[in-house]
Amino acid sequence: MASLRLDDQLCFGLYSASRAVTSLYRVVLDDLGLTYPQYLVMLALWERDDRLVKELGAELNLDSGTLSPLLKRLETTGMVKRTRQADDERSVRISLTASGEALRAKAAGIPDVIGAAMSLDEAGIARMRGELDRLTESVNAYREALSPA
Amino acid sequence: MASLRLDDQLCFGLYSASRAVTSLYRVVLDDLGLTYPQYLVMLALWERDDRLVKELGAELNLDSGTLSPLLKRLETTGMVKRTRQADDERSVRISLTASGEALRAKAAGIPDVIGAAMSLDEAGIARMRGELDRLTESVNAYREALSPA
DNA sequence: CGCAACTCAGTTGTACACAACTTAATTGGA
DNA sequence: TCCAATTAAGTTGTGTACAACTGAGTTGCG
Numbered sequence: 001m002a003s004l005r006l007d008d009q010l011c012f013g014l015y016s017a018s019r020a021v022t023s024l025y026r027v028v029l030d031d032l033g034l035t036y037p038q039y040l041v042m043l044a045l046w047e048r049d050d051r052l053v054k055e056l057g058a059e060l061n062l063d064s065g066t067l068s069p070l071l072k073r074l075e076t077t078g079m080v081k082r083t084r085q086a087d088d089e090r091s092v093r094i095s096l097t098a099s100g101e102a103l104r105a106k107a108a109g110i111p112d113v114i115g116a117a118m119s120l121d122e123a124g125i126a127r128m129r130g131e132l133d134r135l136t137e138s139v140n141a142y143r144e145a146l147s148p149a
Numbered sequence: 150m151a152s153l154r155l156d157d158q159l160c161f162g163l164y165s166a167s168r169a170v171t172s173l174y175r176v177v178l179d180d181l182g183l184t185y186p187q188y189l190v191m192l193a194l195w196e197r198d199d200r201l202v203k204e205l206g207a208e209l210n211l212d213s214g215t216l217s218p219l220l221k222r223l224e225t226t227g228m229v230k231r232t233r234q235a236d237d238e239r240s241v242r243i244s245l246t247a248s249g250e251a252l253r254a255k256a257a258g259i260p261d262v263i264g265a266a267m268s269l270d271e272a273g274i275a276r277m278r279g280e281l282d283r284l285t286e287s288v289n290a291y292r293e294a295l296s297p298a
Numbered sequence: 299c300g301c302a303a304c305t306c307a308g309t310t311g312t313a314c315a316c317a318a319c320t321t322a323a324t325t326g327g328a
Numbered sequence: 329t330c331c332a333a334t335t336a337a338g339t340t341g342t343g344t345a346c347a348a349c350t351g352a353g354t355t356g357c358g
Contacts (some may be wrong), residue, residue: 006189009192010269011170011174017163017167017285018164020285025160035312047154053336054335063202064337064338065315065317070340072312088324103200104153110153111153117287121207128162135166136166137168138267139170140173142265184342186344202307211344211346214345214346217309222343239305241351
């Protein structure tokens with residue numbers, strides 16, 4: 001029988017931790033002119049360039065309502081290019097510009113800074129990441145059962 | 150030497166888990182007419198009523214830029230009352246209305262629903278909560294060292 | 299006392315999230 | 329073949345987050 005006490009709740013811990021990490025990213029990413037969600041898109045593109053909006057959405061779990069304006073901003077700041085697909089005019093392909101590719105070097109040190117801030121060793125990070133992934137999957141499955149897409 | 154690979158990053162796990170939990174709350178709280186941050190404010194008030202905006206902000210780590218409009222919405226929906234403090238006209242005291250107090254009964258079952266969705270036992274929840282709290286504190290300390298308030 | 303420094307809440311502007319909707323393009327089955 | 333259903337991206341509207349600022353009120357120190 002769980003209580004309504006704020007302190008007890010894992011959810012509030014999750015919410016606080018997520019906001020704390022984002023606010024550290026805000027400081028670190030200021031240099032690169034990126035927000036945290038924009039950085040996530042850049043990470044995805046650095047890993048594999050030339051992606052459809054749909055693919056980015058699947059990888060980051062973001063819908064077009066979030067991605068469309070975010071990608072427009074990344075285009076405005078010269079990080080990515082948008083090209084309507086020739087063989088399917090509904091699709092838009094996102095690719096890195098030279099500036100976007102170049103930004104990768106400036107970002108190279110970020111994971112270590114974030115890692116240092118967490119004061120967790122590699123094993124601790126991997127373990128927690130695993131726990132969070134299981135939690136996400138479990139919660140998403142439960143939600144979909146409650147309220148089917 | 151951490152990599153720029155999205156999969157490796159604890160931060161993305163945290164971000165995903167936090168959004169998954171919030172989206173489950175969205176389904177569960179729909180009945181009560183609350184958003185998740187509004188629910189957090191109600192939890193704080195159910196625990197202790199008659200709080201200054203400043204106190205709520207300290208407990209939830211939210212500034213007035215977030216709280217002021219949120220509290221205005223809770224006032225509009227009849228959950229809380231705002232009273233300017235007589236002995237210090239700068240302060241505003243937030244108190245539950247009868248409806249706001251009554252909502253507590255409807256919320257009583259929520260923690261168990263969320264707990265069930267997480268498929269973690271009580272010990273697992275407590276442990277993870279502890280790890281997240283340590284992470285939050287560590288990250289916040291690091292950020293404040295980088296960029297003093 | 300007088301007033302500069304500070305405090306509290308609120309406002310403004312930017313950027314997510316996300317539901318609900320729109321538009322245009324594609325697909326698949328009768 | 330034709331057209332209803334589906335799909336992709338974008339738009340609209342609401343509600344956080346948060347930085348930067350405003351304005352009113354309070355405090356403390358010379």
